[in-house]
Amino acid sequence: MNLYERNQKQREFFNEKIDTYDDVHESFMETKKALVDNLDKDTNKILDLGAGTGLELIPLFEKYPNASVTVVDISEKMLEELSKRDFASNIKTICGDFFEVDFGNNYDAVISTSALHHFKPEEKNILYKKIYDSLKTGGMFLNCDKISFTIAEQNHSIYELDNNIDNYKHIDTPLTVETEVNILETQGFSDITSSEVDKSNYRLTKAFKK
Numbered sequence: 001m002n003l004y005e006r007n008q009k010q011r012e013f014f015n016e017k018i019d020t021y022d023d024v025h026e027s028f029m030e031t032k033k034a035l036v037d038n039l040d041k042d043t044n045k046i047l048d049l050g051a052g053t054g055l056e057l058i059p060l061f062e063k064y065p066n067a068s069v070t071v072v073d074i075s076e077k078m079l080e081e082l083s084k085r086d087f088a089s090n091i092k093t094i095c096g097d098f099f100e101v102d103f104g105n106n107y108d109a110v111i112s113t114s115a116l117h118h119f120k121p122e123e124k125n126i127l128y129k130k131i132y133d134s135l136k137t138g139g140m141f142l143n144c145d146k147i148s149f150t151i152a153e154q155n156h157s158i159y160e161l162d163n164n165i166d167n168y169k170h171i172d173t174p175l176t177v178e179t180e181v182n183i184l185e186t187q188g189f190s191d192i193t194s195s196e197v198d199k200s201n202y203r204l205t206k207a208f209k210k
């Protein structure tokens, strides 16, 4: 199964999860607030990759009520829920695959929470290049997401992905912080930091386009 087909499986997965999504994921609100707390105070034009129902956008619009946010998400059901939020009029939505759609450009920040841990290193290189190109000079990429603690763990999940392809629906392939940093540097990012956000396997990675 190629990347396009895997991403369509993700779309089905999230479309099916819509009735319970917010109840399950509201317990991760601290990680989403941590991301918002790390944005620069003059941030205005934002791209949110995989915003889903928009949980991270709740604290974001509390702090930045005039922000202009573009969302890319492959699940039309998740975006339907997002469109019911009271800040929906400040959002432009693009329903499609990260690897297929045009992100636009000149963003102050590209943000993402819990949405980018399904790609192999070679796929993330392509995605992070797209993110880099969409930022303005001085712009920031902030990603709060799952990581693997060891290379063995990372390689094991990629092996699972490659070898359970017939049953593929939703296999997590989080990369280690070292792999993430290496890919970000390769794609031109600078001043890269990674910090804990809670006691789980989530990390907040921050990187700049200089």
Ligand SMILES: C[S@@+](CC[C@H](N)C(=O)[O-])C[C@H]1O[C@@H](n2cnc3c(N)ncnc32)[C@H](O)[C@@H]1O
Pocket: 007, 010, 011, 014, 025, 032, 049, 050, 051, 052, 053, 054, 055, 056, 072, 073, 074, 075, 078, 096, 097, 098, 099, 112, 113, 114, 115
């Ligand atoms: C776990 S949810 C996270 C939603 C939200 N950011 C949050 O933290 O609650 C992951 C989201 O990423 C979207 N997604 C996954 N793979 C995608 C892809 N290849 N292109 C676009 N969206 C994708 C899913 O549809 C889903 O809405």
